[in-house]
Structure formats: structure tokens, C-alpha cells
Amino acid sequence: MDTNLPVSTQPRVVIVGGGFGGLRLAQSLADAPVQVVIVDRNNYHNFQPLLYQVATGALEADSIAYPLRKIFAGQQNFFYRMADVKGVVPAAKTLQTSVGDIRYDYLVLATGSLTNFFGIESIEKNAMQIKSIPNALNLRSFIFQNFEQALLETDPEKRQALLNIVVVGGGPTGVEISGSLAEMRRHVLPKDYPELDLRQMQIFLVEAGPALLGPMSKASQEDAKRYMDELGVLVHLNTAIKRFEDGRAYYSDTEYILTENMVWAAGVNGAVIPGLPDEVVTRNKRLTVNLWNQVQGVPHVFAIGDVADMVTPEMPKGLPMLAPVAQQQAELLADNLQRLIRAKCPRISSTPIKG
Ligand SMILES: Cc1cc2nc3c(=O)[nH]c(=O)nc-3n(C[C@H](O)[C@H](O)[C@H](O)COP(=O)(O)OP(=O)(O)OC[C@H]3O[C@@H](n4cnc5c(N)ncnc54)[C@H](O)[C@@H]3O)c2cc1C
Incomplete structure (x- = not known):
């Protein structure tokens, strides 16, 4: 259990995914009184907007892959575990991964999206x-x-x-x-x-x-x-x-x-992790979240970025799957996690989150 993560008196925020959302969240929590753990199957951040250039030979792969450990060198409260996340057990505040279970106080799913082949x-x-x-x-x-x-x-x-x-x-x-x-x-x-x-x-x-x-x-x-x-x-x-x-x-x-x-390139689904109630998973497999990114009705579990389905008054069809949306949600959530730890009410963005 706990994959050799150090025991800490501070609450543990486990982030699944070191993409645009997960990365920004972990960075925004650098000075917060929390232990931050990123779990990702890859030990690098993939800058997806430049994938075309790699596909067509205009760029080499390593110019769009940034090692997570290098990005977080010097961030004292940061830990990384390379693992495939298989499931979540909200009642036990536990994440099930390919390298063992990880306990969390707060869980943030920033797992992005997967290609949708529509079953063909x-x-x-x-x-x-x-x-x-x-x-x-x-x-x-x-x-x-x-x-x-x-x-x-x-x-x-x-x-x-x-x-x-x-x-x-x-x-x-x-x-x-x-x-x-x-x-x-x-x-x-x-x-x-x-x-x-x-x-x-x-x-x-x-x-x-x-x-x-x-x-x-x-x-x-x-x-x-x-x-x-x-x-x-x-x-x-x-x-x-x-x-x-x-x-x-x-x-x-x-x-x-x-x-x-x-x-x-005809469609994507959210990359959901098994274990959450069926009613929070939308038709295209995103997780219904409230305005501060908590998965609807699931305490201590949050989702940001592509996997999160957030509907706002300005965007009644849901926020688009774009990097700036993931980053803005991450920044707001970093602030709100600290408010929740201090037993304060979360706040919602005063400027609408947009693509
Ligand atoms: C080809 C392409 C071009 C794009 N161009 C643009 C653009 O020009 N502008 C723009 O704004 N957006 C663009 N996007 C969209 C943008 O990349 C996404 O909106 C953004 O990456 C979403 O960030 P995220 O943090 O939600 O997820 P991601 O950045 O996708 O990160 C998800 C992370 O979670 C990890 N992960 C997922 N599931 C698991 C699991 N079960 N176990 C362990 N790890 C897991 C993955 O390895 C990944 O590192 C593009 C996307 C693609 C594919």
C-alpha cells in the first residue's frame, strides 16, 4: 500500500495525469501545505498541440516531451509515481494502480481524453x-x-x-x-x-x-x-x-x-477511471463536475480538463476540450483545495473559464 510515498501530516492531493491540467495544478500547489502526488503512465508531459509536427517529421519527439521529474525538480512537496491507474474506491479514499494502491485525501482526475472509434x-x-x-x-x-x-x-x-x-x-x-x-x-x-x-x-x-x-x-x-x-x-x-x-x-x-x-480524428471520449457512480459519467464518458470541479456528489474527488464536463451559464453545452480550459480549471482548483483544507467555502471563477 502507498507505493513508498513518505508519511506526511499534511493532506495528500493525488493527481492522475501530468497533462496540461495536472501539471498546472501541481505547480500551483508548490507552496501549499499539502503533499502533491502525480500518477501518470508516462514519466513525461506530452505537449499535444505539436503532435502534428512530430507526425509529419517537422519536429523530433523529444522536443514535445518534457520529463515530469525535471519540471518539478526543486518542488519539495512533489512526488511522482509512474503507474497505470485502474480504479478508484471513493468510500476508502483509495486509488488502485498497476504498482499498488495509493491513499488520498483529495483526488484530482486529469486523465484527458481517448479517441472514440464509435465501436467500429x-x-x-x-x-x-x-x-x-x-x-x-x-x-x-x-x-x-x-x-x-x-x-x-x-x-x-x-x-x-x-x-x-x-x-x-x-x-x-x-x-x-x-x-x-x-x-x-x-x-x-x-x-x-x-x-x-x-x-x-x-x-x-x-x-x-x-x-x-x-x-x-x-x-x-x-x-x-x-x-x-x-x-x-x-x-x-x-x-x-x-x-x-x-x-x-x-x-x-x-x-x-x-x-x-x-x-x-472523428471524435474523443473522456478517459474515465472505473469506480465512480454511473450517474456522473456523461454519454461521451466525461465526468459531470460542479463549478469548482468537484465530481458531482462525490466528496474529495475532482476532475479537470478534457475529462471534466463543466457546464457554465456562458457555455451551456459544456467547456471545450482545450489546453487553456484545463489550465484555468487547475489554477482555480489549487486555490479551492487550499480553501477546503482551511474549512472555507470554495469560490467560483469571477472571470468565465473559456477556451
Ligand atoms: C493532436 C492534438 C492537437 C491539439 N491542439 C490543441 C491546440 O492547438 N490548442 C489547445 O488548446 N488544445 C489542443 N489540443 C487539446 C489539448 O491537448 C487538450 O485539451 C489538453 O491536453 C487537455 O489537458 P488534460 O490535462 O485534460 O489532459 P492531457 O493533457 O491529455 O493529459 C492526460 C494525462 O493523463 C494520463 N493518463 C490518462 N489516463 C491515465 C491512467 N489511467 N493512468 C495513468 N495516467 C493516465 C496521460 O498519460 C496524460 O499524461 C490538442 C489535442 C491533440 C490530441
């Missing part, structure tokens, strides 16, 4: 995603391996499938990765693959809804479409990919795009 097995098995550094490296090497295959392939249909890339999901991730791939086609690939006729390489951006960047303004939607057109990305709107196998991305029972390379 062929896509989950065969498509690539872009949520982690290993994902980004796999994407890059998988595409390059298929180009090597394309050089050897004599069957025109199979060769086309090896060269084509289909990005599914016209949200910010889909638009950015399509743009980065188009830049790579223009600037990098001609030098690396002089034997390939890159005019044959097609990048498709497929979106089920009627516009790119669905929830954003009309102007942003039009800008994104124009940007894709300029880069030569083939945008298919009102088109839902239903199946992906044997080098074909099907958008109906019989119609398909030839491709061996699919990037799935």
Missing part, C-alpha cells in the same frame, strides 16, 4: 490516431513504409491505395493534420522520394457534417475550407466513413476511397 471494429483495428507521441511516430513511419511499398507495387489500384491518405473528422485535429500532410507532400516528400510521382498522392479530408470546424463561426469554416483547397486537400463533406478494410475506406456499402492510410 475495422476502423479501431486498422486506422491510426494522433493522441500520443507513439501514435505520432507510428503515423509517420507507417506512411513512409507504405510509400516504400508503393515504389515496388505494379498493380495501379494497390499502388494508389498505398499513396492515398484519408483523414476522417473535419474538426481542428483533422484540419491541422491534413494541412501538415499537404505541406509534407509539397516540401519534404519530393526530396525523399524523387522516384514517386507525388501528383498521384491524394489527401482526403472526410467530414460527416455539412462544414469543416462544425462548432466554429461561418468565417472560420470558410477559411478552413479555402486553406484546404489551396493546399490541394480533397474535402468531402456530408460523408461518413463506415468501414475500413482491405485498402478501402467505405462511405456506403459499395462506395469507397482507395487507401491503406487512414487517420481517425
